[in-house]
Amino acid sequence: MKQRNKKRFDPEFKARVALEALQEKESLAQLGRRHGVHPVLVGQWKKQLLEKAATAFTTEAAGRDAEKVQDELLRKIGELTVERDFLARGLQRSR
Incomplete structure (x- = not known):
């Protein structure tokens, strides 16, 4: 075909x-x-x-909301990365 x-x-x-x-x-x-x-x-x-x-006339408010969400997600990613590293080090010590 x-x-x-x-x-x-x-x-x-x-x-x-x-x-x-x-x-x-x-x-x-x-x-x-x-x-x-x-x-x-x-x-x-x-x-x-x-x-x-x-x-087209509401981009300012939407942009600010998107920035807030992005900042919150980045903060959460940082917290989870720290937790993962901490737990990985603890697991290595116990072996």
Whole structure:
């Protein structure tokens, strides 16, 4: 069976096409033909842009939350590493 090569589109291209679709100056079919993309993909990208547009304005809070989680995880990794080393040394002494 012949394997199909899937085209991969970078996020900038998708955003540019989706923004053009939001302007509604051309139909999805016309945009798809002009950019060499299936019209269904153009519609999906437009929908994704509309659904996720609000996150563009909430990155600061999300970034701070992610930093807190990362700091907590790194601290926990450090604690577990110290415990593991301590127990490994105790095990070596008992042998």
